[in-house]
Amino acid sequence: MEPIKFNPQSRVFTLRTCSTMYQMQIERYDTLVHLYYGADLGDTEVVHRIVNLDRGFSGNPYEAEDDRRFSLDVLPQEYTAEGNGDYRIQGIEIRHTDGSNCLQLKYCSHQILPGKYRLPGLPSLFTTQESDAATLEILLKDEPSGVEVKLLYGVFPQCDVITRAVEITNHGTSRIALKKAMSLELDFPKRSMDLIHFYGRHNMERQTERRPITHGIQSIESKRGMSSHHHNPAVLICDRRTTEDYGDCYGIVFVYSGNFECQVELDQAEQTRLVMGIHPSNFSFRLNSGESFTTPEAVMTWSGKGLEQISHHFHDAFRNHLIRSSYVNRHRPVLVNNWEATYFQFDEKKLYGIAKAAKEIGIELFVLDDGWFGKRDDDISGLGDWYVNEKKIHGGLPALVQKIHDLGMKFGIWIEPEMISEDSDLYRLHPDWCLKVPGRNPMTSRGQLNLDVSRKEVRDYVMEQIFQVLDSCHVEYVKWDVNRAVGNVFSQSLPEDRQGEVLHRHMLGVYDMMEQLITRYPDLLLETCAGGGGRFDAGMLYYSPQIWCSDNTDAIDRLEIQYGTSFIYPISTMGAHVSVCPNHQTGRTTAMNTRAVVAMSGTFGYELDLEHMTKEEKEIASNLITQFKEIEPMIQNGDYYRITAPGDENNAVIWSFVSKDKTNVLVCGVVLRKYPNPPITLLHLRGLDPQKKYKETLTGQIYTGAVLMYAGIPLPLPSMDYESLQYRFEETDEI
Numbered sequence: 001m002e003p004i005k006f007n008p009q010s011r012v013f014t015l016r017t018c019s020t021m022y023q024m025q026i027e028r029y030d031t032l033v034h035l036y037y038g039a040d041l042g043d044t045e046v047v048h049r050i051v052n053l054d055r056g057f058s059g060n061p062y063e064a065e066d067d068r069r070f071s072l073d074v075l076p077q078e079y080t081a082e083g084n085g086d087y088r089i090q091g092i093e094i095r096h097t098d099g100s101n102c103l104q105l106k107y108c109s110h111q112i113l114p115g116k117y118r119l120p121g122l123p124s125l126f127t128t129q130e131s132d133a134a135t136l137e138i139l140l141k142d143e144p145s146g147v148e149v150k151l152l153y154g155v156f157p158q159c160d161v162i163t164r165a166v167e168i169t170n171h172g173t174s175r176i177a178l179k180k181a182m183s184l185e186l187d188f189p190k191r192s193m194d195l196i197h198f199y200g201r202h203n204m205e206r207q208t209e210r211r212p213i214t215h216g217i218q219s220i221e222s223k224r225g226m227s228s229h230h231h232n233p234a235v236l237i238c239d240r241r242t243t244e245d246y247g248d249c250y251g252i253v254f255v256y257s258g259n260f261e262c263q264v265e266l267d268q269a270e271q272t273r274l275v276m277g278i279h280p281s282n283f284s285f286r287l288n289s290g291e292s293f294t295t296p297e298a299v300m301t302w303s304g305k306g307l308e309q310i311s312h313h314f315h316d317a318f319r320n321h322l323i324r325s326s327y328v329n330r331h332r333p334v335l336v337n338n339w340e341a342t343y344f345q346f347d348e349k350k351l352y353g354i355a356k357a358a359k360e361i362g363i364e365l366f367v368l369d370d371g372w373f374g375k376r377d378d379d380i381s382g383l384g385d386w387y388v389n390e391k392k393i394h395g396g397l398p399a400l401v402q403k404i405h406d407l408g409m410k411f412g413i414w415i416e417p418e419m420i421s422e423d424s425d426l427y428r429l430h431p432d433w434c435l436k437v438p439g440r441n442p443m444t445s446r447g448q449l450n451l452d453v454s455r456k457e458v459r460d461y462v463m464e465q466i467f468q469v470l471d472s473c474h475v476e477y478v479k480w481d482v483n484r485a486v487g488n489v490f491s492q493s494l495p496e497d498r499q500g501e502v503l504h505r506h507m508l509g510v511y512d513m514m515e516q517l518i519t520r521y522p523d524l525l526l527e528t529c530a531g532g533g534g535r536f537d538a539g540m541l542y543y544s545p546q547i548w549c550s551d552n553t554d555a556i557d558r559l560e561i562q563y564g565t566s567f568i569y570p571i572s573t574m575g576a577h578v579s580v581c582p583n584h585q586t587g588r589t590t591a592m593n594t595r596a597v598v599a600m601s602g603t604f605g606y607e608l609d610l611e612h613m614t615k616e617e618k619e620i621a622s623n624l625i626t627q628f629k630e631i632e633p634m635i636q637n638g639d640y641y642r643i644t645a646p647g648d649e650n651n652a653v654i655w656s657f658v659s660k661d662k663t664n665v666l667v668c669g670v671v672l673r674k675y676p677n678p679p680i681t682l683l684h685l686r687g688l689d690p691q692k693k694y695k696e697t698l699t700g701q702i703y704t705g706a707v708l709m710y711a712g713i714p715l716p717l718p719s720m721d722y723e724s725l726q727y728r729f730e731e732t733d734e735i
């Protein structure tokens, strides 16, 4: 099967993956029309899908002369421009020097290339062998202005995803302003569809919402300079009847961590258009003659078998082609983090005490969180001063780290390199290094300001400070945090007509800093974080194999947060810890087992004062670590199934992992309430081989895959609220 084909007779492009097909055609007047995305149809070209009608008040290109049936306003297309008779949401808008915004994009040429295109300075899917993917470049041109738009498609047959990006080049003689440059545009023919998206807030990220796509425009977006707690840059579009394991659906993920907009519009002809890209708000990029702009990447996939297959495609694509860290499928050291144990109040004795207690129960990595540097006794000072606070850590960091290494543990540290406190030596030295609008008081948040990391000298200075710390003691893990949204968007280094570039340049600056870090320390385990899960996105996964999922460590709230996150992101990317009870965010008390079962479907670690644990609790905590190590390969590499959903009728949130060869199954979950005289819930597993026999490891009970999937097994009756379960099944020959 050729992943990319062009038929010169029909002028049809066909992109194929193992189970999907994507088709477009160069239509009349060199218009690039979208024909189809869905199940693989073999060699068929579905050119008959386009029906042209004369629609009143929808104009026609000049070349169409009397043909009033050819109108860009209703035609499904690949990438559309403003000012050209298509009044729907669009991919690109520019402003010429004469003030006009018209762009008539016509097919010009194309190239089919082996391997995957790259996007310099931006995160994007990669190949390990050229044969993993193929690239299609289609060049569109606006003849009068000389503006060229190159559409990039990366086809990954094995994981059924197609990536998209766009490169815009000004080949004209005068400069242009790029006002909007979406990464992906996707047209769907008439059908009733739903939009699923992941909204939230700090401490309650990625809640799942499903709503019908109705007439007009719906928008999911972030203007916060980070992908945000409030909306995630990923959506699913599906038929009304689509469920976890039935029906047609599409997934679209933006590989970017800054401002984004995803708009969905149902038009006059009941067709749906979706665009995804950098948010056009406060965005304007100047392109002088000869200059180019490259958009970030978007990834799309299709499933004909429900939502779980969308998750499998994304999980496989991200594990194999996005996460570069060698930790992606390697054991992640079980860690203890001192944040919830001490907050800012600690000294080296306290830290060592926690580390020692951690070692005794089998914890492998000690992470020193916020408060170790500058004058950082609270959250309003010290950011930018990346040298150790010896009033807290007497004797310095290398001595403490040495003691921790001597315990046989690894050492990790927290940093927040994109920020500056007004109360810091760095601010006193370089007050112009933050984002701040001249003549106005800045908006503060958590008492801090954004460093202007669009400036190279600022990035290099901060990274140099951090490198000195990391070099002074062998650091094996870094938690890279960001604790405010970007605001006061103005860079002292750019002229007036380039201020619309600041937000994107800022994001590119963050990526550059992260690249510097992982290049200098290739074996480092990097966990990214943004006040919990405020920057949980595919862009970050290019740099870090794990992201702190939420500052909310309550196991029951985490069920919802991790459920929403699982639609798009691999389970092994979710930072999750066992914390103390009553929980610091919710005041809720749950059993240690429950907290652990939830945290094990993530990176697993502890975040509490281990010195205050009873002997009995320590023993449980230690056994849980052993348990985690046994199941970790399933969590990292297995296929993930959402068996029940938060808020459904089952009174339980259950999920499972099935190994790729279907020989091992792990079922996890929490039964929410203990009801007296309860109804019996049958648990129907999915993804097993119906013919295979599976033995439950604890009881020795044997079932066929068919029984576990179609007849189901009763959920255990809990003895109290929030009781967890964890079953393992292994293939067996026994009768």
Ligand code: GLA
Pocket: 339, 369, 370, 414, 481, 483, 529, 530, 531, 532, 548, 550, 551
């Ligand atoms: C953020 C993180 C927390 C912790 C604090 C420290 O909120 O999400 O885990 O590191 O910052 O200030």
